[in-house]
Amino acid sequence: MESVADVHAPSTVGRVPGQHARAIILRSQLLAHEDVALKAYFETRSRYLGSLPPRQAFNQIGEVLPTIIWDGQVIGTWSWQGATKTVAYTLARRRTTPQQRKAVADHATLLSGALRLGWSSTLHTPAEDQLALL
Numbered sequence: 001m002e003s004v005a006d007v008h009a010p011s012t013v014g015r016v017p018g019q020h021a022r023a024i025i026l027r028s029q030l031l032a033h034e035d036v037a038l039k040a041y042f043e044t045r046s047r048y049l050g051s052l053p054p055r056q057a058f059n060q061i062g063e064v065l066p067t068i069i070w071d072g073q074v075i076g077t078w079s080w081q082g083a084t085k086t087v088a089y090t091l092a093r094r095r096t097t098p099q100q101r102k103a104v105a106d107h108a109t110l111l112s113g114a115l116r117l118g119w120s121s122t123l124h125t126p127a128e129d130q131l132a133l134l
Contacts, residue, residue, distance in 0.1 A: 027070060027071060027100075027103060028068060028069065028070050028100070028103050028104055028107050029068070029069040029070075030066065030067075030068055030069075030078050030087070030089075030107060030108070030111055031064075031066065031067045031068075031069060032066055033063070033064065033065065033066045034063055034064050035064050035066075035067070038057065038064045038067060038074075039062075039063075039064045047072075048069065048072055048073055048074055049073075049074055050073055050074075050095075052073075052074055052092055052095065056074070056077070056092060057074045057077070065077045066078050066079060068089060068091070068104055070096070070100055070103075070104075073095075074092075075091055075092055075095050075096050075100065075104075076089055076090050076091035076092055076095075076096075076104070077089065077090050078090075078108065080115060085112065085115070085116045085119055086108075086112045087108040087109075087111050087112045087115070088108075089104060089108055091104065
């Protein structure tokens with residue numbers, strides 16, 4: 001049985017170049033809690049879970065956790081850290097490559113920047129890479 005890596009990596013504060021940001025978003029998706037695409041059909045969950053135990057994508061009452069999807073497969077979970085205003089994530093062991101881990105880290109950085117705008121008391125115009133996430 002695979003276990004979740006102890007990666008809980010908070011994303012770094014920074015920018016990801018526009019072209020790279022678009023490539024990341026095409027391959028990886030950080031889905032929200034209770035995303036309907038994952039919850040919809042119990043019978044077909046194996047399509048996106050593969051060999052990943054369901055408890056790593058669903059809580060004890062069947063709610064979908066905020067998940068990280070790579071090319072249609074669940075590879076981890078993520079959460080918003082209010083105290084640091086960053087996205088932290090955990091990736092499943094032996095299910096990701098170094099390229100995927102880098103892309104997820106970059107995606108978490110982009111999402112952190114976009115979400116952080118909602119906590120700011122001053123008006124900001126989102127950058128192109130942040131708008132791509134909305």
